[in-house]
C-alpha cells in the first residue's frame with residue numbers, strides 16, 4: 146500500500162503530463178495489473194498477521210525442504226511446503242501475537258494436530274472458488290469460536306502458540322497459513338510431489 150499509492154499517483158501524473166486526452170482528475174486505467182487493484186481495495190484477503198509480508202523470511206509457498214536442507218534448525222519435515230510461514234520478531238517471543246481471518250466463512254476444524262499444535266481450518270468462497278484456510282501453530286485456548294461459527298474477514302481468531310511448546314507441537318513461534326482448493330479438510334503442511342502443490346494457492350499471490 147505504501148509503495149503502490151505513490152506509484153499510482155505518480156503514474157497518473159505522468160499520464161496526465163504525457164497525454165492531453167487524460168482528464169485532470171484521472172480514473173484508474175483499465176490495464177493496471179490485478180494486484181494494484183487488490184492493494185487499492187485493501188487486498189483480496191485480509192492480512193492473517195500484522196506486517197504479514199515482512200514476516201515471510203524462511204519458508205515461502207512451495208519451498209522444498211529436507212532434514213539436512215532447511216532454513217530452520219533441526220528440521221523434522223520434508224517435502225514441498227503447502228503454505229507460507231509468517232515468522233515472529235524477537236521481541237514477540239513472550240507477547241501475544243494475534244492471528245486474523247483472511248476471509249469470511251465458517252470454522253470447520255479446531256483442534257490439536259501433529260506438526261501444528263493448535264490448528265483451525267475455515268471454509269471460504271474467494272471470487273467464486275471454494276477454499277479451505279488452515280491456520281497452524283495457534284494457542285487453542287485463545288480461540289473463542291466454536292465449530293461452524295462464521296468468521297468475518299479480518300476478525301481476530303486468537304493468538305499464536307508459545308514457541309517450542311505443545312501449543313506449536315515443538316515448533317518455533319510462527320504462523321503456518323495454507324489455502325487449499327475445494328472444501329475437503331486437508332492438514333498436510335508438505336507434499337512429496339511438486340505437482341500436488343497445484344491443490345493449494347500461494348497466499349502471497351492474494352496479499353501482494
Ligand SMILES: [Zn+2]
Nearest residue numbers: 228229230321
Ligand atoms: Zn509452514
